[in-house]
Amino acid sequence: MEPKVIINEQRCKSCGLCISICPKKVLRISDKINSRGYHPAELFDNENCISCGFCYLICPDKAIVEVRRPEPVKQGG
Amino acid sequence: MKLIYKAPDTMTEKDTTYCPGCPHGIAHRLISESLEEMNLVKKTVIVWPVGCSVFGYYFIGTDAVEAAHGRACAMATGIKRVHPESFVMTYQGDGDLASIGIAETVHAAARGEKITTIFINNGNYGMTGGQMAPTTLIGQVTTTTPYGRKPEANGFPMHVPEMLATLDGPAYVARAALDSPQHIIQAKKFIQKAFSAQAKRLGFSIVELVSTCPTNWKMTPVESMERARKEVLPVFPIGEFRVIKGVE
Numbered sequence: 001m002e003p004k005v006i007i008n009e010q011r012c013k014s015c016g017l018c019i020s021i022c023p024k025k026v027l028r029i030s031d032k033i034n035s036r037g038y039h040p041a042e043l044f045d046n047e048n049c050i051s052c053g054f055c056y057l058i059c060p061d062k063a064i065v066e067v068r069r070p071e072p073v074k075q076g077g
Numbered sequence: 078m079k080l081i082y083k084a085p086d087t088m089t090e091k092d093t094t095y096c097p098g099c100p101h102g103i104a105h106r107l108i109s110e111s112l113e114e115m116n117l118v119k120k121t122v123i124v125w126p127v128g129c130s131v132f133g134y135y136f137i138g139t140d141a142v143e144a145a146h147g148r149a150c151a152m153a154t155g156i157k158r159v160h161p162e163s164f165v166m167t168y169q170g171d172g173d174l175a176s177i178g179i180a181e182t183v184h185a186a187a188r189g190e191k192i193t194t195i196f197i198n199n200g201n202y203g204m205t206g207g208q209m210a211p212t213t214l215i216g217q218v219t220t221t222t223p224y225g226r227k228p229e230a231n232g233f234p235m236h237v238p239e240m241l242a243t244l245d246g247p248a249y250v251a252r253a254a255l256d257s258p259q260h261i262i263q264a265k266k267f268i269q270k271a272f273s274a275q276a277k278r279l280g281f282s283i284v285e286l287v288s289t290c291p292t293n294w295k296m297t298p299v300e301s302m303e304r305a306r307k308e309v310l311p312v313f314p315i316g317e318f319r320v321i322k323g324v325e
Contacts, residue, residue: 002078015098015291015298021258038097056082057258060102061093068078 004049004068005056012040012063018055024048027055085109087118089138094129098298100255100288101129104197105136107265108168112139115272121164122156124149126178128170129204130197147178150185153192164275166193172202175211175235182237182283189246189280193271196237198313199288207293211235214312219293234312238285242318248280250319254287256305260315267317274324282324287313 005027012034018041019027026045034040040063043049051069087109095101112118121139125131127146134141144152149167157165174182174196185192201219202208209219209226212234216225242250249271253264264286271282287309289301296304 004078011092013097017098017298017302020299020302036092051081053082054258056084057261058103060095060099060106061097062084062088062102062106064082065084066080067082069081070078 001046001070002068003043003046004051004070005043005064006066006068007041007043008063008065009034009040009042010036011061012038013061014038014040015060016041017058017060018064021054021058023052023054024050085113087113087138089136091135093136094132096292098289098291098301099129100199100286101197102136103255103261104168104195104286104288105133107261107268108166108195109137111265111269111272115269115276117164117272117276120162121166122153122160124153124156124165124167126167126169126173127204128173128202130168130170131204133168147173147176148181149173149178150190150192150194151181153194154185154188154190157190157192161191164272165191166195166272166275168195169197170203171196171198171200171210171212172208175237179211183241183244186241186281186283187244187246189248191275191278192281193275194281194283195268195271196283196285197288198237198285199290200309201290201293203290203293207290212237212313214308236313238283238318241281241283246281247283247319248274248321249282249284249317249324251283251317252285252287252313252315254305254310254315256287256289256302256310263315270317270320270324274321277323279321279323285313287315
């Protein structure tokens, strides 16, 4: 499945606000290091993400670039 | 996949010079989104202040000028009067607007200049290292009030929107906060109302945004948001203090 939250790792400053605000706790600080020396946030649990967009709203550095929600699957014929 | 949110293109790709967790970036994004949604980007002139946001013209891709310390409202008055068709807004911090620039701000409001001011209140002078500002809370420790702000020596915190709401010039006066997603959605609504007050030429509009300063408050970004919610918001409550007829 495509990721529901697109994160620009180069812009992330590892402030942790998105992680603190996430209602489903599907974000975390990754082990990667970006060009400015910060550990960027990452979406580790795409399945449980509910695309609420709280991380986008609180992100101060435009590091959360896009939030998407899957189209609902139509039941029956 | 349905797109729920997309970062605005008006906010440039240049890395911000702000500390991690600084809500300046949230305010920049809200302004960029509001300008895009209201189709104002092409005719906007933002007057940037002195303070942490002094390089703001790198981060929001509109026309811009840089004002002397505190004089953003005076400069915006001149631009708006020479180019009445343009959309002129100022972006100021509490040291800039509430201290050195209070005279310019109050008189621009009293004259009812058709400009919009976004006022960031983080309770200290962030860029110079956390000195006491007019909006510092009673008891708050800063580098110039090492034992906490005392009313008998340092006075009381200044409530700028409440003060400007008593004047007849302003069309829209409000305070919002940037501490949680709920308050950020509300802040965007207030900013759009302030922009519409200018677009309809109703008068001066100002939105104060209660912000944080993790570095100078010596807290993590998450702790500073909690402090803003628990300690700052009771003193500086969210609300609309003056809304004249026609603002929506």
